[in-house]
Amino acid sequence: MKDTGNPALDPLRFRTVMGSFPTGVAVVTSRGRDGEPVGLTVNSLTSVSLDPLLLLVCIDHGSASHRAILESGAFAVNLLGEDDAAISDTFARGERGERFAELHWDDGRTGSPILRDALGWVDCSIHQTHVAGDHTIVVGRVEGFEVSEAWPLVYHLGRYTGLERT
Secondary structure, three states: OOOOOOOOOOHHHHHHHHHOOOEEOEEEEEEOOOOOEEEEEEOOEEEEEEOOEEEEEEEEOOOHHHHHHHHHOEEEEEEOEOOOHHHHHHHHHOOOHHHHOOOOEEEOOOOOEEEOOOOEEEEEEEEEEEEEOOEEEEEEEEEEEEEOOOOEOEEEOOEEEOOOOO
């Protein structure tokens, strides 16, 4: 692509460009000060290290779950399967405990909610945090994990999709 030389970079256009990169979808869960479960949908997630086992998620400062995750010192990443678009949508909207009422979940080793019907989960204690613009990069030390044989939910160009089975 040709650089137009325009110094004004449009954040919405950048979001569109990054949306052309397909990602998996996960729900990050934790506990608030009051013990209420909190959570939000994310697609900024990656493994960081195998020794020690580390992963990272990026949490928007404007998210109601941001403070709860940092204060609790722990979080779980619940990887969503191809049939979990409704769960993703629920956690993309509000962020308080009532969203957990219709879900089957258990406490992980760290006390963070683990969604039983998810494709997989990774339970983490916070290892490091880094402020990066309007997000915090939260590096988690893996305390436990599990995965099933289901197919992942994929997000691409502003909508959910799946992977072709070959």
